[in-house]
Amino acid sequence: MTDPETIVIIGAGVIGLSTALCIQQSLSPVQSVLLVARDFPSDTSVNYASPWAGAHYRPVPGSSPQALREAGQAQRTYEFMKRVAADEPGAGVKFIQGVEHLEAPPNEYLDAQSVLNVYEHLDGFRHLTSDEMPEGVKWGAQYISYVVNSPVYCAHMLRKFVLKGGDTRQYNLANIKEAFSLASNVSAVVNCSGVGFEDPKSFIIRGQTCLVRNPVSATITRQNEDGSWSFCIPRPLDGGTIIGGTKEPHNWDPNPSMETRARLLANAKKWFPFKPESGGQFDVVRDIVGRRPAREGGMRIEVEELEEGKQIVHAYGAGGRGFELSRGVAEDTAALMLEKGILREKAAL
Numbered sequence: 001m002t003d004p005e006t007i008v009i010i011g012a013g014v015i016g017l018s019t020a021l022c023i024q025q026s027l028s029p030v031q032s033v034l035l036v037a038r039d040f041p042s043d044t045s046v047n048y049a050s051p052w053a054g055a056h057y058r059p060v061p062g063s064s065p066q067a068l069r070e071a072g073q074a075q076r077t078y079e080f081m082k083r084v085a086a087d088e089p090g091a092g093v094k095f096i097q098g099v100e101h102l103e104a105p106p107n108e109y110l111d112a113q114s115v116l117n118v119y120e121h122l123d124g125f126r127h128l129t130s131d132e133m134p135e136g137v138k139w140g141a142q143y144i145s146y147v148v149n150s151p152v153y154c155a156h157m158l159r160k161f162v163l164k165g166g167d168t169r170q171y172n173l174a175n176i177k178e179a180f181s182l183a184s185n186v187s188a189v190v191n192c193s194g195v196g197f198e199d200p201k202s203f204i205i206r207g208q209t210c211l212v213r214n215p216v217s218a219t220i221t222r223q224n225e226d227g228s229w230s231f232c233i234p235r236p237l238d239g240g241t242i243i244g245g246t247k248e249p250h251n252w253d254p255n256p257s258m259e260t261r262a263r264l265l266a267n268a269k270k271w272f273p274f275k276p277e278s279g280g281q282f283d284v285v286r287d288i289v290g291r292r293p294a295r296e297g298g299m300r301i302e303v304e305e306l307e308e309g310k311q312i313v314h315a316y317g318a319g320g321r322g323f324e325l326s327r328g329v330a331e332d333t334a335a336l337m338l339e340k341g342i343l344r345e346k347a348a349l
């Protein structure tokens with residue numbers, strides 16, 4: 001009889017949890033899964049990106065290998081989120097109107113095919129006509145997007161994982177190889193740690209946003225002429241609205257800036273359709289600072305072979321798109337594990 005094996009997954013962010021659920025669909029009877037993480041959905045830390053995400057879906061046109069890979073993962077995640085929104089009302093996912101207003105559209109937005117590649121699949125997609133666009137806006141589109149109450153969605157996935165028999169352990173790993181000692185007969189470790197372990201290609205992108213109680217009915221993104229971004233993202237299940245936001249590579253400041261808060265709210269008041277009853281005032285719940293776990297060239301999804309037949313499956317570096325890519329990344333990771341014989345049954349993905 002074959003000895004029971006454990007697959008250890010590092011990370012309880014949106015990537016680790018999505019991957020854990022996909023892996024559970026393909027386990028052989030002698031395999032079990034242990035999810036190990038320093039932070040779980042009830043924790044808050046500037047280094048734990050998932051609970052801080054807006055999170056909404058906004059396509060990103062481009063022709064680099066990273067852009068093309070992400071386009072496929074994003075499209076599969078869009079279809080998956082439709083099923084989640086329809087079948088799991090407590091998951092915190094909702095489909096609503098998405099609108100984009102760009103003042104200085106990058107070249108990719110001016111190439112019709114490049115735009116169609118990532119927008120065409122979206123329900124209700126159309127370009128805005130010039131008289132529909134606010135002053136100063138040179139490129140505009142609308143489509144049905146989805147918004148995610150990120151802490152609720154992560155807690156929902158964790159509950160599903162545990163109900164399907166998954167084990168969890170809160171643990172801060174000093175070294176990735178330590179994960180092989182956290183259970184008996186660990187056959188593989190899946191690295192969904194966000195930034196990875198001392199990968200020189202990894203870096204952080206600081207994001208500051210503001211959570212307010214004021215409701216809004218659409219998710220709107222505005223790119224300003226100076227390259228900065230403004231967005232509003234209503235969080236399902238009465239989770240308030242995220243007003244954003246900054247994208248600051250390599251900025252390690254963990255403290256919210258009050259000047260940034262004032263600028264974000266002033267722009268939101270100008271550009272987003274908050275109800276007149278609020279009198280132009282925002283009811284602030286909290287300032288948010290999080291670190292997006294980015295990586296040059298995009299996510300690392302690959303198997304590293306160690307001595308003695310042990311394997312590490314890497315799936316980290318989602319940057320600012322972890323929710324938008326989550327199901328596609330999880331499917332690709334599980335498919336790679338099947339291909340390498342780490343999972344032994346065909347995935348019912």
Ligand SMILES: Cc1cc2nc3c(=O)[nH]c(=O)nc-3n(C[C@H](O)[C@H](O)[C@H](O)COP(=O)(O)OP(=O)(O)OC[C@H]3O[C@@H](n4cnc5c(N)ncnc54)[C@H](O)[C@@H]3O)c2cc1C
Nearest residue numbers: 012013015038039049050056173194207290321322323324
């Ligand atoms: C302000 C802001 C807004 C954002 N908006 C969006 C959006 O609108 N749409 C979108 O798709 N994305 C958005 N993002 C990005 C998104 O949050 C990330 O891409 C995503 O959360 C990354 O998920 P992850 O699971 O890879 O990493 P994380 O959520 O950071 O999780 C990493 C996990 O690994 C664990 N871990 C790490 N190191 C160790 C260790 N040594 N030992 C044990 N455990 C460890 C952590 O404890 C944690 O459980 C936003 C991010 C920010 C900050």
